[in-house]
Amino acid sequence: MCVICRSRFPKSELGRHVAAAGGGTGFVPDPQAAMPGRGHYLCANPECAEKFLKYSGRPRRRRGGQGE
Template sequence: MHKAIRKHHTPVRRCVICRASLPKSELKRYVCTQTESGDTIPVFDKEQVMPGRGYYICNSPECEKRFAKFRGWRK
């Protein structure tokens, strides 16, 4: 691929709540981790580098509120 094309590429991800496609840098990423009791919970990944399946949500207060009830990460 030509370097000029790569230089302007911006990764795009989709909010799991409202399904809006936005640049990755504008979204918050959560990763599922296991607790000591064996339960799986989503944890905020500030640096966006943790291993595992990532779930992205936009900065909308409605999406943040609905993410608390989101169960898609249990799959």
């Protein structure tokens, strides 16, 4: 299942990405599914790829706000 659009695809159509080692700079592609860690699967839709970039950037929250 694609993590962005949540549609189901055959595994051959999904790209695996794992969280980058060392903490929090997004995801790295893992086409051979060789890397440890939790896999995030992304379909071939360019819109999903674009959203995935933001999804990847999520650990860093900069909202410039106070409090929270």
